[in-house]
Amino acid sequence: DTAVSQTPKYLVTQMGNDKSIKCEQNLGHDTMYWYKQDSKKFLKIMFSYNNKELIINETVPNRFSPKSPDKAHLNLHINSLELGDSAVYFCASSLGTSGTNEQFFGPGTRLTVL
């Protein structure tokens, strides 16, 4: 069974469009994350939710809006896509909010903005 899943795996779209990426975890974790990995493989946290509540919001443009309908799901909606949004987006989850916990990553969504 897949622990952390994301859809879609690939997303190719035009500048200015709005798109969503979905994430689900079946590990019973209560904390979920969105990371962005750029072309140099640098991984940077964007958001973190604990029990549907936003706890980390790194200086991300407000075109990015996460939504957590329940603690097993964390979706990412992006408005007015720009070329610079092209990257691989990873969802992750962990048990609790301590920085000592192992994080489990999804397979990633490769977003290409043309």
Next chain:
Amino acid sequence: SQQGEEDPQALSIQEGENATMNCSYKTSINNLQWYRQNSGRGLVHLILIRSNEREKHSGRLRVTLDTSKKSSSLLITASRAADTASYFCATGRETSGSRLTFGEGTQLTVNP
């Protein structure tokens, strides 16, 4: 500013050799974790070492942590072609909640 920096950025070795990757960080930490990322995949947790630990082993992996130098190393012994991947260190701090700050990664290539 980026918390973790790793060196080397790329490492190429022959199967059977040992691979050592280093990670340095800037601020105080509660723990340091190592993750592996195979090409086109998500990250997989390898090992966690707490700030009061100096060394930890897991199978062919050995991690050391020197908090006075703010550095850690990951040693993979008797490497295999399947170890080819990018390796990232990530630091966690109790005061930062669940935030992990990742290094730039080392691309390891193990040639058969």
